[in-house]
Amino acid sequence: MSVKNSAKRRPPIRLGFGDKVFYTINALFLGLMALIVIYPLYFIVIAAISDPDAVLGGKVVLYPVQITMDGFKRILQEKSIWTGYLNTIIYTALTVVLSLAVTVPAGWALSRKTVPGKKLWMIYFIIPMFFGGGLIPFYNVMSSLGLVGSMWSVILPSILSVWNLFMTKTFFESSIPDGLVEAAKIDGAGEYRIFTSLVLPLSKAILAVMALYYAIGQWNSYFNAMIFLQDEAKYPLQLVLKEILIASESTMGGSGETILEQYRMANQIKYVSVIVSSVPVLLLYPFVQKYFSQGVMIGSLKG
Amino acid sequence: MASLTLRDITKVYPNAEGGQKKKKKKHQVEEPGKEKANLQITDEGVVAVQKFNLDIADREFIVLVGPSGCGKSTTLRMIAGLEEISSGELYIGDRLVNEVAPKDRDIAMVFQSYALYPHMTVYENMAFSLKLKKTPKDEIERKVREAAEILDITQYLDRKPKALSGGQRQRVAIGRAIVRSPQVLLMDEPLSNLDAKLRNQMRAEIIKLRQKISTTFIYVTHDQTEAMTLGDRIVIMKDGFIQQIGTPQEVFNHPVNLFVAGFIGMPQMNFFENSKLTNDNGVYEVEVMGKKLRLTDSQQKALKEKKQGPCNVVLGIRPVHMTIDEGDFSGKIEVSEMMGSELHLHMDAEGNDVVAIIPTVGIDLAAHSIGKTVKFAFRPDLVHLFDAESGLNLL
């Protein structure tokens, strides 16, 4: 039965055989993808609350075995994680505040047609998107600015992403009507007043998106901290996690027995630390994912 | 309250690269549709407004009217200070304001889109400009309440614009403009976002408002009915040029050219092309569809004074000035629109589309149905004659 025939007899609501097959395969495939995405995350959770021996013995596959909270108890004693946590919170908060203060006014200015030298500024901001000095000159600049070893080496380079700047600009261009700005001008507002009394109150969406982008970026980053910070007391969470989760694998040699023992000791803490470190982001995620995709869509308006 | 003087105001949009590209694209899209404004292009760019001269008296109500792209909005925005004046001089009162920022011009403006601040209540919207001027609080309160009273929006003062209907928003927009008692109140198509019924109502409101506040109004619209009913004087524009400035009567009774004649008046004036003006021993006659029409004495006099020679003309007559069932001309009815108190007959008379408006009282509808041929006539003293080449009114 072809689509045409069934469409003739009834409105197109009734599906043809071909379409039924298509929708089924489509749904099955996407469902499979969802499983692939979810299972590893699910496994982390059940492994963290299962008995470590059961995990190592391969008994934990679909559900937790011999539920225990030992891992969580032990991680409470891991001081480095909590210093890292605190550091990351500080770095993230400062990054968000500073980045908004830098990105939002600049985005507004770039979205105005009358900004003097607009084209030149655009080129100025576009060039770094495609060409950079590379790692070593960047390190040297940070070093001559005296930032190496300071927490500002982690914060300052992250307070402006050109992508985010252009996204903000596009948002302003598309969502603040010219008429409003003109009305404010006639009402007697200057450019600063327009920005604070009109633009900012109307831009909560983009402020939220930008704050989240910068926050997640900072929360998840490790590289700058790794090359610029020596003092472990200043390590952000990700760097601490790196030590816990990864550093051990390559150095581990020796007989199977000792490896197994090491695994037993460390394994549970690994699963738990993955959870603990990702909790803030994961808790936030369902609430903010709307904003996140909005951000991407704002960015895509230009294309 | 102030007079305004516009001297040779001109607006040229420089031929920016991007601009040109956009224009090209637009043209491709719009070409098959309605005709696009025919703006003059010079070396410096596209001329949107050309040598605009106008003296506006204190408390006058001036309406700028014309089809889209004629430069009326640009002119208004130049007065507001939202567009730079390319050349010419603009005085508000005695003060040259070309280079004065909008906020220092003592003007207020009502936008087509209302442009209400969505995050502020109606009260805050109206109070915003006063607050910026550092007006004392109790005075703001008094002025806002007064304006709200005039516009009958007192009960909405605590609401946000989102919670208002289109008509109410329009009132708030007007309220925001009048609280500051500006010297000049500019209105940019303020009614075009409203539906027909509300538009009529608001038009009446604006007429009333005029009595209550004393200020100079400049009002932009593309709707000739609004222009006729609101304006003390009407400025008709096309392609950046002023076509005619005059009272509603003047522009209706004596349109200076074909464009104004066609633009003002609904339905449009009937035009008989291929007419001839003849001068037979000092007596002027018009030959329309093979029939000769003798002009009245005053028309004769006017033509004589101009020493007008014989030429090809377009004869114009308004639909309301037509009579039917008598006379020398005849046409076949193509469409008959019964409007209640009057009947609109669309006829084909030797290839000319002719519309006649006749009262329905005592008329035989069956005799004026589609396909019937009827006779029609018009009084010579009500015809308009336009030069076929220049389009100028000859009388």
Added chain:
Amino acid sequence: MRKVKAGPDGAALTADMSPRRLKARRRWRRLRENHPFLVMLLPAVLVVFLFNYLPIYGVLIAFQDFMPGDPILGKYTRWIGFENFTRFFTDVQFWPLMKNTFLLCIIGFVIGFPLPIIIALMLNAMKGRRMSKVLQTIFNGPHFISLVVLVGMLTLFFGRYGLVNNIVAGLGGERKSYFLESGAFRPLYILSSNWQDFGWSAIIYIAALSNVDPGQHEAAILDGASRFQRVLHVDLPAIMPMISVMLIMSIGGLMGVGYEKALLMQTDGNLGVSELIATYVYKQGLTGVPNQGYATAIGLFNSIINVVLLIIANTTSKKFSENSLW
């Protein structure tokens, strides 16, 4: 200040001025009126200058015999021309590095570029709107996992006593640490990247798809097109411009693979395939005995390849379609 130009003498001012002076004055006035925008731009300009433009200037050390702590342009600067570059081209590591970088990028691109497009088309073609939204939320999730955690998860799953080995052993296979196997590096790297980002990369296409005029679909239905045919003939053409732009962008960034992740995944066992140009730069310049001029030269070489690729991609796209970045 502003009112100076007003007043009765204003008329004389404008009338008497030559067009050129008038223009200059107008420009000055515009600048004065719009200077707040410049103030708003200033912090961003400064940040970009410090952290993006100063390093570009610092690239000069690629042409120097540079020791950490030297000024970039000083009395004792020793210019050595392209010596650092020739040294890299003759380095025994050169070909392995090029091969590792290119292979990782190209395989990653071949899998990672079409996948989000397919997913977006499929999500868009789902019958239930709400289900499609739920799936999107799930697919976006892994994007927010940090690299460290992601690689940590990989070690947990693919380590000698991880889940995968447990399953393999259960099936009678032999346990091995995939992290020490050089053959496993690229699959692990690429598959985990796709796992993390395919949903996120699909958003932009989903956005483009949601802008497709439903009328087009209805017209196609009336013409007798099946849902699959509509995907091919309505949806896909609608996102073609977006695909071109993304293609250019990803080709431009082809060589800029996530070296931060490669660095995390490196072990002694897989170094032969996991050492990339960028990780080599890091090691040469910042670890051991720093060799900064050399490392910078390698980095510069890498960025130049990127820019050249970008230009080629853009010109090609311009030639064959209307889409281009500039």
